[in-house]
Amino acid sequence: MPIHTPDWVKHAVFYQIFPDRFARGxxxxxxxxxxxxPWQAPPTLQGYKGGNLWGIIDQLEYLVDLGxxxxxxxxxxxxxxxxxxxxxxxYQVDPVLGGNAALKSLLAAAHxxxxxxxxxxxxxxxxxxxxxxxxxxxxxxxxxxxxxFRIEGWPLAAYQGDKPANYVGWDDNRSLPxxxxxxxxxxxxxxxxAEYWLKEGIDGWRLDVPNxxxxxxxxxxxxxxxxxxxxxxxxxxxxxENAQPWLAGDQFDGVMNYQFRQxxxxxxxxxxxDRAFTTQPAFAPYPALNAPDYSQRMQDLxxxxxxxxxxxxxxxxxxxxxxRLLSMVHLDYSSVELATLLMFTFPGAPxxxxxxxxxxxxxxxxxxxxxxxxxxxxxxxxxxxxxxLIQLRQAHPALQVGQYQVLQARDQVYIFGRCLNEExxxxxxxxxxxxxxxxxxxxxxxxxxxxxxxLYGNASTTxxxxxxxxxxxxxNLPPRQGSILEASS
Numbered sequence: 249m250p251i252h253t254p255d256w257v258k259h260a261v262f263y264q265i266f267p268d269r270f271a272r273g274x275x276x277x278x279x280x281x282x283x284x285x286p287w288q289a290p291p292t293l294q295g296y297k298g299g300n301l302w303g304i305i306d307q308l309e310y311l312v313d314l315g316x317x318x319x320x321x322x323x324x325x326x327x328x329x330x331x332x333x334x335x336x337x338x339y340q341v342d343p344v345l346g347g348n349a350a351l352k353s354l355l356a357a358a359h360x361x362x363x364x365x366x367x368x369x370x371x372x373x374x375x376x377x378x379x380x381x382x383x384x385x386x387x388x389x390x391x392x393x394x395x396x397f398r399i400e401g402w403p404l405a406a407y408q409g410d411k412p413a414n415y416v417g418w419d420d421n422r423s424l425p426x427x428x429x430x431x432x433x434x435x436x437x438x439x440x441x442a443e444y445w446l447k448e449g450i451d452g453w454r455l456d457v458p459n460x461x462x463x464x465x466x467x468x469x470x471x472x473x474x475x476x477x478x479x480x481x482x483x484x485x486x487x488x489e490n491a492q493p494w495l496a497g498d499q500f501d502g503v504m505n506y507q508f509r510q511x512x513x514x515x516x517x518x519x520x521x522d523r524a525f526t527t528q529p530a531f532a533p534y535p536a537l538n539a540p541d542y543s544q545r546m547q548d549l550x551x552x553x554x555x556x557x558x559x560x561x562x563x564x565x566x567x568x569x570x571x572r573l574l575s576m577v578h579l580d581y582s583s584v585e586l587a588t589l590l591m592f593t594f595p596g597a598p599x600x601x602x603x604x605x606x607x608x609x610x611x612x613x614x615x616x617x618x619x620x621x622x623x624x625x626x627x628x629x630x631x632x633x634x635x636x637l638i639q640l641r642q643a644h645p646a647l648q649v650g651q652y653q654v655l656q657a658r659d660q661v662y663i664f665g666r667c668l669n670e671e672x673x674x675x676x677x678x679x680x681x682x683x684x685x686x687x688x689x690x691x692x693x694x695x696x697x698x699x700x701x702x703l704y705g706n707a708s709t710t711x712x713x714x715x716x717x718x719x720x721x722x723x724n725l726p727p728r729q730g731s732i733l734e735a736s737s
Contacts, residue, residue: 251497253560254452254480256364259648260318261638262599263311265304266568267321267345268330269619270602273302277349288622291614296330299619301341301350305357314605314631315638318364318597320454322568324351327375331568331617333368333456334375334423338441355449364451366482371438372457373418373426376406381425396434397425418457429463439473446474452482454504454562458494459487467499484562488531495553502561505596506531507549509565512594515542515662516586516679517577525571527612533576539679543657550595550652559649561596565604568617572601572610579609582728585633586677589704589730592637593666593675595652605634640704640732646671653692661686661725667694670737674700676707676723677730684725685710690735691719697735705731 269291272284284298291297301324311319323332326340341351358365374381380393385406388394398416405411406422418424427434442453453474458467474481485494488506495503513521513533526532537545550558565573565587577583591598602608603620607627610616641647650668657663660680666673672693678684690697696717700709706729710722717737725731 251554251556252475252479253497253501253556254482256451256480257318257482257501257597258559259642259645260364260597261316261641262318262320262366262562262597263314263316264320264564264567264599264601265322266299266331266602266617267301267304267324268297268299268332269617270299271303271307271620272298273300273304273306273346275300275302275346275350277343277347282344287619291617291619293614294330296344297619298344300344301346301354305350305354308357308361308363311363312361314635315642316363316600318366318451319358320366320562320599321368323368323370323456325370328377329375333370334377335370336375336377337379339444352448359449364482365449366452366454366484367445367450368456369442369453370456371427371441372460373424376423376425378425395431396428398428418460426460429461429466435463435466435469439470442470442474443477446477446481451478451480452484455483455485455500458485458500459491467494471499482560484560490552492552495557497554497557502557502596504567504599505549505561505563507545508561508563508591508594508596509533509570511537511542511545511549512587512590513565513573513576513583515539516590516677517580517583518660518679520577520580520583522571522576522578525576525611539657539660539662542662543654546594546652547654558595562599563591563594563596564599564601565591566601566616568601569613570616571612572608572616573604574607575609575611575615581607581627581630584630586679586728586730588634589637589675589677589732592641593647593664593673593732595649595666598641600634606631636704644671644673644734646673655688655690655692656686658686660684663688663723665693665735670695672697672735673703674733674735675730676705676725676733678725678727681727683727686723686725688721688723689719690721693735695737697721697737699736701734701736703732703734705729707731707733 285295326337326342384391401414413422416426485500485503487503491503515537518536521534607630646666646668650666653665655663663676708724
């Protein structure tokens, strides 16, 4: 059976937004007389900055200029937390964000700019404020919804930390009661929520901790129901490890590619990684990798999933759950540039975490959720680099859906091709601290090469390019830099 993944994702450049921290927009529907935390003050675990969906609408022109074609928003539904993973009502956009009217306006404006919008679906657990769980707290075993959750005894202790909770919470967190996904009403409720927002016009779902929903057939039905509303909806899961059980084509189109992040930062930054910013050692971007090790990691990663799934992976270098890339590499901009270049030339959809493109630093949560900086604090060369890489990716289909061919992996030099039909793009990175001259074998490319054009970076050749088909090319690669070349017949 052929695998169907949404074609638009293969050509997309994503931008992840944490709505409370991206932009404040003014609108009459928003709460008044609210004292938000100062925008540029360090973020706190429980404080609000007051960002909203109207602010995202105001910044769409900025995103279009950058080259963004898809948004992934962390949760937006009514909640009593700034990150909104504690869902109160799955049918109401948080009033602080502008409510349902703001989402409707955002979808209309984004689609007018040819930008897709993917929402975060927190379907493994709800919150103490979720109506059905709140009813259980009020009415105990008499509640009609008592079987919606994993109750283990009575009384429930939702707020008394010195007493047994008597119900299962995600990660033993009593503020996040887990759903009982075996219950048919729970299952149907989640399916209907997913369908409702697709009918309202969203373009897909990012699924929070979906590997913890172990009910057989659950995600297969989810995919069928989602695709029944929108055959091109994107379904991407948050799974940090090898996700083969979920990526056979019958559940998700991809996952947040933390395995790519881990290896790419370990190669691009080497010993420059700040280990203090790693909260999950199993997925840490260290120990450092050389080019042969990195090549093997990429080949392993590409062997795990079908090719159509590879093209709809969500590739990232930072997220709301990790230290930001710039801080992870001790503010070493060459590491940022090398890793970003590798992301934009790897199969799958690249995803920029808001602010990374202008040099926003940040440690582990909550510091990685800083507010978007003022223009005066932008790193303009870094922003220009992002814009240039986005433009190159969008201009060259080979960088979007072309086959991936390693040409050289030696010491700190990694060179690979992306080829589609007649188009052949070569990426060459030197992660070492010394300039390197190297001879690259071009015979693995699908067509004879008679000309090389340098599209990005400062690589050069050591000899005149022949007009005859070349079997090799000699490249001078500056230290701690990467380049993109176009080979043609």
